Amino acid sequence: MTQVRVPWFFALIVAVAFAVGMALIPHPPQTVEVGDKLQHMGAFGTLTLLSVLAFPEGSLLRIGERLSFLGAMIEVLQSIPALHRDCDIMDWVADTTIIVGVLLVVRVGRRARRR
Template sequence: MALIDLYRRFKIPVFWTTLLIVYGLAIMPADRAPDLGAGDKVNHMAAFFVLTLLGRVAYRPVAAWRLATGLSLFGILIELTQAIPAVRRDASVWDWVADSAAILIALGAALIVERLRRR
């Protein structure tokens, strides 16, 4: 089986697995969570940029605004979970803003590439 065939077959499970990993990392105690070394907002943006691209590929027939809304709500879920004291994380509306900005940037880039490929 060629690599591209594996990709086509597993693009949806790859998206959902990545989403679960991002959630797990987001609720992991801050002192144990990996860091890209560029700050918390960069970590958020990187995670949601990748999730958006994977989601767009996995669910191309779904309207872009639906994917953006779903991922943005996922960002809110992360922040609500981080607000639970037992999780030992800090919730921030600015983290959600970073998530949403990354979603819009990634989705915009994906839509531009899709239009260029159609030509």
């Protein structure tokens, strides 16, 4: 069974709920004026880091696939007309790019720590 660090897991749950909520409300508030892709990358970079901290011995591949799937599902849900949001596959590409980037850094860090 995979070890779970409860405080980080709780932070991950809160962050996922916040990210999904912001992605699905019709008119999310603009707190910081940055590009859409940077917002996606900030959100999914944070979710990736929190996932690794919550599951320190977890499979990086599994973490990556599940977060990428979450990004894809958000885009599918944003295509629902009643939400008044836009489905953009490039948002999913941005999500997955930062997920892979963070996981590569974590992998290098894990290898360096073992030496």
